[in-house]
Amino acid sequence: MIHPRSRRPVVAVVADRFEYHKHAAHAVLEGYVHALSKVAKVLPLIVPAHDEGVDAETLVSTIDGFVLTGSPSNVAAERYGAAPLPPSTVVDPARDAVSLRLLPAILEAGVPFLGICRGFQELNVVFGGSLERAVHDQPGRLDHREGDHDRPLARWYEDRHEIHVAPGGRLEQLSGKATVMVNSLHHQGIERLGTGLRVEATAPDGLIEAISVESAEQFTLGVQWHPEMRVDDSPLAQAIFTAFGDACRMRLSQRLQPRFHA
Incomplete structure (x- = not known):
């Protein structure tokens, strides 16, 4: 019988x-798979975007964490009551x-959650x-876009602006700083x-x-930026994925507790 400590959270x-x-x-x-595998030290399980084939109850009973990634696509405006894009x-x-x-069922079940960019917006x-x-296009806002696509990919993910971290929140615990x-x-x-929802950080222009x-x-965090592409050189990115992985390990231990005895 395999002991829980030898398993990676799913x-x-x-x-x-x-x-x-x-x-x-x-x-x-690949960036998400790399960050989850190397830093969070979990087993990423890719769930297809196939509504009929994904059962929430089965998934909740199987997993120890849930991630919604960034994407080139946008959430359809009809989903939040706005005119079509x-x-x-x-x-x-x-x-x-x-x-x-899936997300409401995941949160209600106490499964740790990390949302990045589109995932942050979905939350x-x-x-x-x-x-x-x-x-x-909004007055007073920064241009938050990635810029010239002809640049090497790594340059898309260079630091662009600071964020102001809200005191007393999860992100402050992870960053240990007021700005980053x-x-x-x-x-x-x-x-x-x-x-x-609780605001954990804002940009200089006030954008959440x-x-x-x-x-x-449980651990829940949504971020608008892309820490998955900076886990090799950003202490905050490393802290986010490490804390998420730790929360998933705790969930794994709790999920398998009835099956194992010391």
């Missing part, structure tokens, strides 16, 4: 759905259907919040904060950059 990561050689496909970018906007209705349905939508579709530099690769952002679930006893 973390569900919802895939993006896209077309590959005229076929529908499901995939997660322009036709040129990349959307992923299949991911919307799976992510927005806000689940709690009744709304999104600003073009932050850079982060990268920025998004054009949408939180417009109206969802009810029941990190949130958590106020009532959750």
Whole structure:
């Protein structure tokens, strides 16, 4: 019999759905797999964006953590009661259907959660919040987009602006600082904060950059930037994934407790 301490926690990561050689496909970018495997030290389990094939009850009983990643696609505006996005906007209705349905069940079950970029925005939508579709067009806002795509990929993820960390929150525990530099690769952002969410950090222009679930006893964190691409050189990125992995190990121990005896 395998003892829980020799197991890695299983973390569900919802895939993006896209077309590959005229076929529908499901995939997660390498940066998330790397950060979860190397730093969080968990086993990433890619969950397809296939609503009929993903049962929440089965998933909750199987996993120790849940991740919603960043993505080139945007949450459909209809999901938060706004007018449809322009036709040129990349959307992923299949991911919307799976992510927005699963997340409430995951949180209610006490499963640790980490949301990044789109995942951060999905968390806000689940709690009744709304999104600003073009932050850079709003007066007084910074341009939070990644910039020139012809640059080497690593330069997309360089630090762009500081964030102001809210005192007394989870992010302050992880960063140990009042301000910290982060990268920025998004054009949408939180417009109206969802009810029941706590602001963990803001950008200099006031845009919300990190949130958590106020009532959750387990680890919950959503960030607008991309720590998964900086785990090799950013102490904050390392701290985020390490803390998430620790929370997943605690969940694993609790989940398997009835099956094992000291």
